[in-house]
Amino acid sequence: KQEVTQIPAALSVPEGENLVLNCSFTDSAIYNLQWFRQDPGKGLTSLLLIQSSQREQTSGRLNASLDKSSGRSTLYIAASQPGDSATYLCAVRPDTNAGKSTFGDGTTLTVKP
Amino acid sequence: GAGVSQTPSNKVTEKGKYVELRCDPISGHTALYWYRQSLGQGPEFLIYFQGTGAADDSGLPNDRFFAVRPEGSVSTLKIQRTERGDSAVYLCASSLTRERTDTQYFGPGTRLTVL
Numbered sequence: 001k002q003e004v005t006q007i008p009a010a011l012s013v014p015e016g017e018n019l020v021l022n023c024s025f026t027d028s029a030i031y032n033l034q035w036f037r038q039d040p041g042k043g044l045t046s047l048l049l050i051q052s053s054q055r056e057q058t059s060g061r062l063n064a065s066l067d068k069s070s071g072r073s074t075l076y077i078a079a080s081q082p083g084d085s086a087t088y089l090c091a092v093r094p095d096t097n098a099g100k101s102t103f104g105d106g107t108t109l110t111v112k113p
Numbered sequence: 114g115a116g117v118s119q120t121p122s123n124k125v126t127e128k129g130k131y132v133e134l135r136c137d138p139i140s141g142h143t144a145l146y147w148y149r150q151s152l153g154q155g156p157e158f159l160i161y162f163q164g165t166g167a168a169d170d171s172g173l174p175n176d177r178f179f180a181v182r183p184e185g186s187v188s189t190l191k192i193q194r195t196e197r198g199d200s201a202v203y204l205c206a207s208s209l210t211r212e213r214t215d216t217q218y219f220g221p222g223t224r225l226t227v228l
Contacts, residue, residue, distance in 0.1 A: 100161060
């Protein structure tokens with residue numbers, strides 16, 4: 001059974017810092033990995049999707065990497081802003097059943113002005 | 114076009130009642146997913162549709178839960194004899210297909226409270 005862990009559970013940084021969020025998964029046979037952002041009381045917004053054959057994806061100040069063999073992904077946020085404050089979730093879809101995603105419990109990020 | 118929409122946004126019901134939660138996916142998306150999210154946790158997979166058929170319903174907790182997608186577009190999640198433990202946010206997502214590159218787009222969720 002796939003298990004996804006996100007560390008730390010919460011993170012508080014001053015504005016302007018670069019930071020890294022971690023996601024680890026137990027089964028490396030994945031279809032893809034997706035990073036989401038969730039604001040309080042809202043649904044999930046997709047940030048980046050990394051296919052199993054890729055090692056990283058970039059969008060603006062965000063960079064996500066994937067190391068399948070070690071079961072790890074990181075989300076790097078450059079020059080953090082207060083508007084980045086949210087919960088960040090990673091989700092993996094397995095090779096054997098591409099419809100079924102397993103999510104971590106998220107990292108709640110607070111960026112202080 | 115419009116994103117994924119879910120109705121109602123909030124539903125309060127009494128223990129033992131029947132509820133229906135509706136999801137309107139993005140037009141043209143063939144894959145549709147239902148998840149349940151409890152406070153402080155990530156979404157938990159319930160069921161996945163490809164077209165009209167349920168391709169995987171292994172996440173449904175028991176036979177009180179059922180979902181349909183009769184025309185391959187709108188989906189309804191049905192919960193019979195609701196229990197207090199069913200209280201959660203129910204999220205729906207859709208994707209164009211189930212290909213490797215397909216992003217899941219989520220709706221805002223329905224917050225279900227069972228009293």
